[in-house]
Each structure stands twice: as structure tokens, then as C-alpha cells.
Amino acid sequence: MAKDEILYTTTSKQLEKLKSQNLIIENEERAYKRLQSYGYFNIIKGYRNPYIFKNENQITYRDGVSFEQIYSLYLLDKNLRNAVFASMLDLEEHIKAVVADVIAESFGVHQEDYIQFRNFRDKKRKSSRFSLAKIINCMKNALDTSKDPVAHYRDFHGIIPPWVLFKNLYFSTIVNLVNLLKPEEQRKVACRLYEPNTSKGNIDNLRKIMMDTLFICLEYRNLAAHGGQVYNYVCSSRLRSNSFSGDSNLLDDYQGFSQLLFLLRILNYQNPFNTLNKVLNEQVNRHCHSFPQDITYLGQILNLNIISENIVWASSNGTIYHSFPHCSGLHDPIKLNLEEAKSKGYSPCKKML
Incomplete structure (x- = not known):
């Protein structure tokens, strides 16, 4: 194949390629849907750099890095x-x-x-x-x-x-x-x-x-x-x-x-x-709570002193907590710490599961 030749690959083959490069795929169905919705180029090519080693033309993901971690960074940047x-x-x-x-x-x-x-x-x-x-x-x-x-x-x-x-x-x-x-x-x-x-x-x-x-x-x-x-x-x-x-x-x-x-x-x-x-505070807290190993990297890139805090959102008369203040049509959401939400009997939104 010529050096500048680019071939089409299916989403399934993209996932297989990622797994062969040591990327953890925790939920293949969810990863498949996200790649189809937003594109391999936008998610993977755009946000993999902090998580990879490069050796000539070979790319290997660092141990413990998952698709969800890269997608979360993509989501942080998209919302920002x-x-x-x-x-x-x-x-x-x-x-x-x-x-x-x-x-x-x-x-x-x-x-x-x-x-x-x-x-x-x-x-x-x-x-x-x-x-x-x-x-x-x-x-x-x-x-x-x-x-x-x-x-x-x-x-x-x-x-x-x-x-x-x-x-x-x-x-x-x-x-x-x-x-x-x-x-x-x-x-x-x-x-x-x-x-x-x-x-x-x-x-x-x-x-x-x-x-x-x-x-x-x-x-x-x-x-x-x-x-x-x-x-x-x-x-x-x-x-x-x-x-x-x-x-x-x-x-x-x-x-x-x-x-x-x-x-x-x-x-x-x-x-x-x-x-x-x-939005910056919400997104950094969301990402760093799930992936605390990124605190140093994001702190340096954004020039922030990051203290991870797991924030969730709920309606005053509801029973469900959400990752985002406008998830599922929330109106006038209240801001809660995750532990506080759990102690008050709130259950996680199905999109968080």
C-alpha cells in the first residue's frame, strides 16, 4: 500500500484495530455506537495523543487506557x-x-x-x-x-x-x-x-x-x-x-x-x-473524577489547579441524578455532590450506566 493511501474500514474493524493496539474496550456496543455517531477520526485521531506511544509507524496505547477515557476527553473538548x-x-x-x-x-x-x-x-x-x-x-x-x-x-x-x-x-x-x-x-x-x-x-x-x-x-x-x-x-x-x-x-x-x-x-x-x-469546571470535574490519572495532564494543559469533585445534577422534585445539567430535558437543575445525591436516595440516570 502506498504511504499516502487511505482505505475505508468498517466500525467493527476499527474496534479490532484499537484492541490490537492495547486499548481497552469495556463496552463494545457502546463504543461501536459512539464511533458511528461521531467518527473514528474525531474521537480517536483527535484525542489519543496523551495516551499513546509511537514507534516509527506503530501506535500502542499505554497500559490501562480505555476507549471511554479517550471518549471522555473528546466530550470535554466538545462541550468546551x-x-x-x-x-x-x-x-x-x-x-x-x-x-x-x-x-x-x-x-x-x-x-x-x-x-x-x-x-x-x-x-x-x-x-x-x-x-x-x-x-x-x-x-x-x-x-x-x-x-x-x-x-x-x-x-x-x-x-x-x-x-x-x-x-x-x-x-x-x-x-x-x-x-x-x-x-x-x-x-x-x-x-x-x-x-x-x-x-x-x-x-x-x-x-x-x-x-x-x-x-x-x-x-x-x-x-x-x-x-x-x-x-x-x-x-x-x-x-x-x-x-x-x-x-x-x-x-x-x-x-x-x-x-x-x-x-x-x-x-x-x-x-x-x-x-x-x-462549563470548564463541570467538564474537568466530570472527566477527572472518572479518570483521576489525567489530573496532572489537564492541569498542565489548562493551567489549572484541579481538585476533582464528582458533581451530578437533579431536578428538585425528581429521583434521578445526571452527569449534565441539561440531560433528559432537566429544567432548573440543582447541583449536588455524588455522595450527597446517593444519601438523598437519588438513582443514576440510565445514560450513566
């Missing part, structure tokens, strides 16, 4: 990715509202006033796609859309305020538009996003933090939207080392996913951080 996407959509809406308010305050609410080259800086960009000319052209094209609410405001009012136009712009366009704002408008945006002191130097530092944060968040948003791994992702966008007044160790403390959490935590608007932090 969904939370990242939800958080970034929430943040996007907030950023659009703040930027629209600043632009309207500085340049007016009529599109012919605020979409002017003179309102922005024509900075050199690596990609011509995000040059000032392209951004302005993108905004003008959006004015002619047939989609509401822009079409409604154009046809019935003749004025399309920035907060209406921005509804039809991509987050990437908004982030690059903020990057092209003049310093005074950037300071206004930063002062709405953070809690600055009164010094201009502090606000200018916040401008840098703001722009780095926006590009990092944009990268995570696009990663999550396209199904990429997020738990071990390291951004190509960087947080500038001189952004935080004299704290040279700060960037060493926050890398990868912990950096995203840190940047969200220092914003005034806390919903994106709260959403993401809640």
Missing part, C-alpha cells in the same frame, strides 16, 4: 468548544453595541457621516482583506442588503445607525474596524469595556489589551465555529508583553485556554467568562 462559541457570540453582541455607541457619539448616526475615511486610520495590514478601503467597502455593501433590520431602516427611515448596520457585519469586520479607529475613539471603547483609572497611560495600556483580546477572541470564535480542538489550543494571536504595567510574569502565568479565561475575566461584561468558566 460549544461553550466557547456561545461565549464568543455573547461577547460579539456586546462589542458591537459598545463600538456602535462610540461611533455614533463621535461621528453621528447617519451612514454618510460615520462611514467616512477621515474617521479612521489607514494602517498597513498584512492582509489587504482588512485594509481600511476593504472595511469601508464592506460596510457600504452591507447598507444595500435585503436583510432586516438594515433593509427596514433604509426603506422606511432613510437612516441606518451603526448599531443597526453592525447586526449584518461579521465579528472579524468589527474587530478590524476597531483596530482602524483613531486613538481617541479606541480610548472611548476601552473605557466602556474596562474599569480604567484616570491616567492616559493606563487607558492606552487598556487599548493594547483590548485589541489583543479582540483578536484572540476572534481566533477562538473561528476555531470553535469550525470544530477545532480548544482545550489545548495556543493562539497565533499574542498578548503583548508590555500591556500589563510592569508585570513581566503575567504572560507566563496565563497561556492557552487560561489566557482566554483571564482576558474575559477582566472585562466589565462578565457573562462570557461566567459561561465558559462554569
Whole structure:
């Protein structure tokens, strides 16, 4: 077989291959269904690396590693990715509202006033796609859309305020538009996003933090939207080392996913951080309770001090506990420690068996 040749294999053969590589399959029927539902590539190829030895072209799983362990890591990342996407959509809406308010305050609410080259800086960009000319052209094209609410405001009012136009712009366009704002408008945006002191130097530092944060968040948003791994992702966008007044160790403390959490935590608007932090804690606790041998690995990758706690969820008037707060259509679930749930007479959800 040629080195680059890839052959189709059935799910049954995939399981046999995994067993031949020393992977424990505790429940073949369940493993079979999961491979069929989500794919060998997504589960195994995506999440096996912490659990394997490689010797030339041969792969062998470490002793004691099971399919359920790899699937659990896959599930952790999948739920984290969904939370990242939800958080970034929430943040996007907030950023659009703040930027629209600043632009309207500085340049007016009529599109012919605020979409002017003179309102922005024509900075050199690596990609011509995000040059000032392209951004302005993108905004003008959006004015002619047939989609509401822009079409409604154009046809019935003749004025399309920035907060209406921005509804039809991509987050990437908004982030690059903020990057092209003049310093005074950037300071206004930063002062709405953070809690600055009164010094201009502090606000200018916040401008840098703001722009780095926006590009990092944009990268995570696009990663999550396209199904990429997020738990071990390291951004190509960087947080500038001189952004935080004299704290040279700060960037060493926050890398990868912990950096995203840190940047969200220092914003005034806390919903994106709260959403993401809640799901992270739930997923890490779930996985590490079942597979405590992964505590060190995940702690290093996520830069967390992990203390495993077995959390389950139940309805206030039910008798069943669940692994996830929305399992089986739960509404307003209560959070319980597993031992507490057992002591109160709750029984496990059949999906946990």
C-alpha cells in the first residue's frame, strides 16, 4: 500500500484495530455506537495523543487506557468548544453595541457621516482583506442588503445607525474596524469595556489589551465555529508583553485556554467568562473524577489547579441524578455532590450506566 493511501474500514474493524493496539474496550456496543455517531477520526485521531506511544509507524496505547477515557476527553473538548462559541457570540453582541455607541457619539448616526475615511486610520495590514478601503467597502455593501433590520431602516427611515448596520457585519469586520479607529475613539471603547483609572497611560495600556483580546477572541470564535480542538489550543494571536504595567510574569502565568479565561475575566461584561468558566469546571470535574490519572495532564494543559469533585445534577422534585445539567430535558437543575445525591436516595440516570 502506498504511504499516502487511505482505505475505508468498517466500525467493527476499527474496534479490532484499537484492541490490537492495547486499548481497552469495556463496552463494545457502546463504543461501536459512539464511533458511528461521531467518527473514528474525531474521537480517536483527535484525542489519543496523551495516551499513546509511537514507534516509527506503530501506535500502542499505554497500559490501562480505555476507549471511554479517550471518549471522555473528546466530550470535554466538545462541550468546551460549544461553550466557547456561545461565549464568543455573547461577547460579539456586546462589542458591537459598545463600538456602535462610540461611533455614533463621535461621528453621528447617519451612514454618510460615520462611514467616512477621515474617521479612521489607514494602517498597513498584512492582509489587504482588512485594509481600511476593504472595511469601508464592506460596510457600504452591507447598507444595500435585503436583510432586516438594515433593509427596514433604509426603506422606511432613510437612516441606518451603526448599531443597526453592525447586526449584518461579521465579528472579524468589527474587530478590524476597531483596530482602524483613531486613538481617541479606541480610548472611548476601552473605557466602556474596562474599569480604567484616570491616567492616559493606563487607558492606552487598556487599548493594547483590548485589541489583543479582540483578536484572540476572534481566533477562538473561528476555531470553535469550525470544530477545532480548544482545550489545548495556543493562539497565533499574542498578548503583548508590555500591556500589563510592569508585570513581566503575567504572560507566563496565563497561556492557552487560561489566557482566554483571564482576558474575559477582566472585562466589565462578565457573562462570557461566567459561561465558559462554569462549563470548564463541570467538564474537568466530570472527566477527572472518572479518570483521576489525567489530573496532572489537564492541569498542565489548562493551567489549572484541579481538585476533582464528582458533581451530578437533579431536578428538585425528581429521583434521578445526571452527569449534565441539561440531560433528559432537566429544567432548573440543582447541583449536588455524588455522595450527597446517593444519601438523598437519588438513582443514576440510565445514560450513566
